[in-house]
Amino acid sequence: MSTIAQKGRDATNPLQPDLATVVGIISETPNIRTIKLVFDDERLMQDFSFQPGQIGQLGILGVGEATFAISSPPSVKDHIQFSVMKTGEVTSAIHELAVGDKVTVRAPLGCAFPTADWEGKNILLIAGGIGMAPLRSLFLDLLDHRDRYGDLKLIYGARTPDDLCFQQDCRAWEAGAGMGFTATVDSEHPGWDGCVGLVPSVVEAQGLPPEGTVAVTCGPPIMIKYTLASLDKMGFREEQIYTTLERRMKCGIGICGRCNVGPRYVCTDGPVFSLEELRGLPDEL
Amino acid sequence: MKFIITEKIPELLESLSNAGQEVWAPQVVRDTVNTVLFAPWIPGADISFDMFTSISAKELVLPATEKLFSFRYRSENDLEAIEIESGEEPQARPILLFGARACDAAALGALDALFNGEPGGAFNDPAYRARRGALTVITLACTSCDTACFCSSFGEGPAEKSGSDIFLYPTEGGYLAEALTDKGKEIVGQQPFEDSCATAPPLVETARVDLTDIASRLRDGFADIDLWEQVAERCLSCGYCTYSCPTCHCFNIFDEMRFDREGERLRGWDACMFHQYTEETSGHNPRPRVAHRYRNRLSHKFWYYPENQGAFLCTGCGRCIRGCPGNLDIREAIAAVQQRHAGDARNGGR
Secondary structure (H helix, E strand, O other): OOOOOHHHHOOOOOOOOOOEEEEEEEHHHHHHEEEEEEEEHHHHHHOOOOOOOEEEEEEEEOOEEEEEEEEOOOOOOOOEEEEEEEOHHHHHHOOOOOOOOEEEEEEEEEEEHHHHHHHOOOEEEEEEHHHHHHHHHHHHHHHHHHHHOOOOEEEEOOOHHHHHOOHHHHEEEEHOOOOEEEEEEEOOOOOOOEEEEOHHHHHHOOOOOOOEEEEEEEOHHHHHHHHHHHHHHHOHHHHHOOOOOOOOOOOOOOOOOOOOOOOOOOOOOOEEEEEEHHOOOOOOO | OEEEEHHHHHHHHHHHOOOOEEEEEEOOOOOOOOOEEEEEOOOOOOOOOOOOOOOOOOHOOOEEEEEEEEEEOOOOOOOEEEEEOOOOOOOOOOEEEEEEEEHHHHHHHHHHHHEEEEEEOOOHHHHHHHHOEEEEEEEEEEOOOOOOOOOOHOHHHHHHOOOOOOOEEEEEOOEEEOOOHHHHHHHHHOOOOOOOOOOOOOOOOOOOOOOOOHHHHHHHHHHOOHHHHHHHHOOOOOHHHHHHHOOOOOOOEEEEEEEOOEEEEEEEOOOOOOOOHHHOOOOOOOOOOOOHHHHHHHHHHHHHHHHHHHHOOOOOOOHHHHHOOOOOOOOHHHHHHHHHHHHHHOOOOO
């Protein structure tokens, strides 16, 4: 549905995964780990390209596959990474992985953020919890092409300081001049001297004005709900707001059936949708 | 037109079987009463044309469970070394489906749109392509029907020829044969077919459902949850409708270990009527109630698939009506959506 025609992966058999090796693991929070992967096929690693917002099926043979956003930016060419919250069977097995272990990957899948349409505009990114994963990829990509965009602002919220992912990035963004980065936590914590407050109120206080601005929000449904209300209050229109949808997915190519919202499939038409597009779909989220 | 006398049918099937085709035909299943299924035919077996098959023939192109690939760990509990059996271009055994109905054959066309795309493009499924290419379909035209049939609602109805290689028309003493493809021509060009100048008999006229603007009426009625609760009130979420349906194709992908070190990634039929089908790990389920799931199934067939592929995802075979333990009738569900629209129109709404 997004305007970027970045659909699916060009493979002779879309259900056949590629083998990859775990080359790095970062324990982000008590229940989120980042897994860095290198495709076993050197050629594939060299040629691998994707755009921020695209997703992949990460699998462990014998356990199964699950869908995650790619959290590394396209400019990183020597590996790709997924950041995974431990919730079910596959994610628990992913949390057991060690460097050197083999996984299966089918990526990239789905449509990316339409960044080509955003050139010349200000971009306000609003992330909550694990919703930071696709926005990390996007933010780093925007920074890689900083001159194409106007003001950039990233507001990233978590319940506690310990729940903030990508702390190394956060420190770099905080230190960088003119990076427009704010990390916020829900309530006061000993040792935390950063911003305190729920994401929607921080957006209202520190966000960018709506004129010439695109807002992108990813996070838990409750955060999205109140953030959309705040953006509306600030004067953002539906076509200026983008988000990503999550659904249970299996095939990743728009056939197996379960991820549809009305006639659109999250795995191929999404996961990136503008709010305007979402409002045109049946209410079945 | 060609002609084959009834008594020569076994001879035809035997010669095709000897030529390397696995012949499937509708047969009464052993040890059951009143159940006819498509099954592998061996010479001497009776073919049953008296009843419709309970389950469609889709398993010939989309097996209930199939291996996508197998894998092997080099040692137990060692995720470091894995071998995947590479996905070579799959080979399929040639199968002749004898005695499909027009609704069964037309359903293959609906599946083709999703599985039989060009290699490298979307909707390309090498295993499906191989099986589909190796499948020959000889369709028996319907001169009678039962109360569940409603194929006249779609396309050419009982005369719909898409998906068929040969159309057989029952006639005095045998069957008139119309070859529709090169594969079909090759078969009817041989013994025991003979030339005939007879004309085909009139085909049956089945029940019709009103599909006028059905997609937009489903859209209008989407949020009317009372309608869907009412329509799906007797649904048990058992999935019989989806498993027996010739066009339902939703699948799951899952891994199974065979031994300590070996396993397979499998694809198997799934059903949108199951609660777990859309249940997310978080516990959130976008379709938590039967009403939501039934709405999705009906909308997929008459709104979503038509919007994406330009055709209905239903051929009116009636299996979901004949076999439903809750006695649901998809035609009544469509009629309820239409009646809601009529009610809206009367009340001055959309």
